[in-house]
Amino acid sequence: MKINTDLHSHSGHSGGVGQIDIKKYLETLPLKGINVFGTGDCLHPEWNRYLKNSFIINEKTSLLEFNRESQKESETNPSFLLQTEIILTSPLQKTSKGRKGVHTLILFPNFESIEKTTQFLEKKGMKNTIGRPFIKCSSNNEVSDTLNHILDIDDTIEIIPAHVMTPQGVYGSINPINNMKDFYGESSERFSAVETGLSADPEILSLIPELDNMTLISNSDAHSHNLNRVGREFSELEMNSLSYENIINAIRNNNVTLTAEFNPTEGRYFLSGHSDAKSGHSKGEYCIFSPANTPKDHICPICNKKMTIGVLDRAFEIRDAQGGEDRKLGYLTKTRKPYKSLVPLIEIIAASTNTVSISSKKVIDIYNTIILLFGTEINLFTQDKKKVQQILTDNNISQNIINGISEILDNNFSFSPPGFDGTYGKLNLGIKEDFLNINTVKLSDNHTTTTNTLKDFI
Template sequence: MELAIDIHAHSVFAGGTRALQISPEKKKENRKIAISHLEKTNFTMPMKGIDLIGTGDSQFSIWTDILKENLVENEKGIFTLKNLSHTSFILQTEIIFTTKIGKRSKITHVIFLFPHFSSIDMFRDLLDSWEVKHKKMARPFVKCHTPNQVSDRINAILDIDPWIEAIPAHIMTPQGVFGSNIRINRLDEFFGDVSSRLRVFETGLSADPEFLALIPELDDRVLISNSDAHSSALHRMGREFTVISLDNFDYNGIISALRNNKIVYTAEFPPEEGRFFLTGHRAGRKSPGLHGENEFCYFSPKHVPKKDVCPICQKNLTVGVYQRCIEISKEQGENRELGSTKPRQEFIRMVPLIDILSHVLKIKTKTAKSLIKNYHKITELLGPEKVIWQMDSNEIVNKTESRVDTKIINAILEVKAGNFTFDVPGFDGVYGSLVIGKKGNFEEINVIISSQKKQQLDKYL
């Protein structure tokens, strides 16, 4: 059977959105918000066409208790909400590992999947023994001194149960292992010996299998894609996902499918939409180096100024995913170019339906009622969002004719045909801006906008 999964998500306790407003004193209120998140997730995922989602933050004790009280185990290691079983859940968390690389400290996020609650208890004991503050933080830090210690600790977690899986998260973002924040070029420079036990890697919103095919070390690894959603809103949940083929619908079946690369395809955000696609400095940045409200620059890898120095503020640019992939390819002894190596697995590039609606209807707030209304109408006519990306274009037209604004349907068809791009593409923490109806070329971008420092710019060009 095929299963659409999104195994990197968060509870409302993980920081990022509403969690900031949740104070530990308001226990009752916290529980209410957390349970309603669970229920919303349960109803949202079927509209997206996703069968199974990670619980997020599974070791965070308030959340663990809520999960224990509200979920029932239907198949071994697979849970659903009591009485409202539309979506399956798997026990999952994300932990932040840090270690010294030279004199600086590097951060890397890692997803963990657990087969049962008792393995989470043992995981928590380990965190206690390392004096990790996991009671106050849903996404705790495991601070290590060396890559060897990172290795020992991940090994210790994996040794709790042979079915626990560790998956380096969003590997090309600044908080991912190959990201720009302290650049390393091999997995063992951060993970030490445990690298050989890591089989599955998350592409993240900023990369996809085509870009990761530039990195030789990932050739025999498995790539998956997840939403990393911090809220149950439609534009967050399942914005990326993975379709796997499995023999047994239970936890072990899912882990076996992942480990053995039974990936049917991943559904990917176009990398150029991601916030760290190109190298650059955004407008209005305060540090390092000052940019005015209208001063910014961004570059394709071959146009990046020497030593990655910003022509506007003279500080180091935020190095983008594309440049990192090229650098790592070179450092690993190959000079791969984009498109020269076939991606290890199938994938589709799509734009989440809610983003298309927001673009066509010119409504920026992605949770606006009129967008949600249109979303519901389209998915009622066509089926879950996932199905739309595989549906024949004629069928889409026939099923929606005269019932959905043709501008919306045309935009969906253009995206299906790959006629879309992001102009400006994402760089230095800013998401790319969607343009539907034309294709992009990211090889020749060399943009510097600076009012006062035009003189200085020329020598960097």
């Protein structure tokens, strides 16, 4: 059977998130078609207590189910999997460029293993007042020992480097390193998977040789139950029956049948640059560089400070450092699984109807009508385009929306300008822009120079 999983989320205790109510997730997840959802922040004392009180453990699957007496047995009831993200920090011995902090996912089989992990990490001085626990290590060896100790608590605990290419990921641009071992030490040999994150996809990660034998999984990293957040990235896993252990085995054995990805150009850190929110920049004054043009010293030409280095630049740097110079964009390692670039349906409807707010009643009404036709959003996106068009036409969905959905199914869309320096890319339906043709050196809205394309660079 195929199970749609989204195994990275956050509770209201993580920064910048409002109060989160699991009941809201119970409304959203069946619409999206997510079968198993990460609880987020399961080491946080209050959230941990809330999870214990709100869920029952299904003895057959070892997954959590919402403890709602009135809840009917239904195929669409999502299960939850105990999950947290932690931040480990360590000085970097090799490059001695200061401390690096790396976000890392942990999946747990039960509350007992969480308790043991908490006791262990508390002895190490874990700061746990915000959703993501913070663990300060004095060396890479200590990072390695810490993770090895957690993995020894239960052999079904899984550790997965989170959103590996973003600034807070292991390959990220803050105090950059070019090998996982330079941060995680020997413990990285026990990892089976990495999370692609919103700014990278299997194509970009195929540039990195040391990932060749690892599973790539996609998760939403949702900070809210909203329809454009939950399940915006997910992984479809193949297993005989639904259980925690089978999910872990599917990840370890790369039994991934599909990952849904953001188009990387939408991700907030795709290209290098500086947004106009940076000090020293006036409004409308920003710079974006494709790798063919990024200044070698990484200095922003507007404010003369170091700019935020994008995922694509980092991927090429790591490729070269790992001896993968012969790999070009477009190359996919043999171990890579099918993947699709998706845009949340609610955003397609808003863009197709020129509606600014995805929470407007008009947009939500259309969304609900379409979901009734397909059962779930994932069902819509995994069906044949002609069939989708027929069903939408037969049910009087407006042509603009049918066109918008068709463009996504055809992969005929792009984000322009692409995401950079914390800003999401802007959706353009019906316009396909290849990574290889990105050729913008943009210094401000009214000052754009065009030089080398990425094709010239690789």
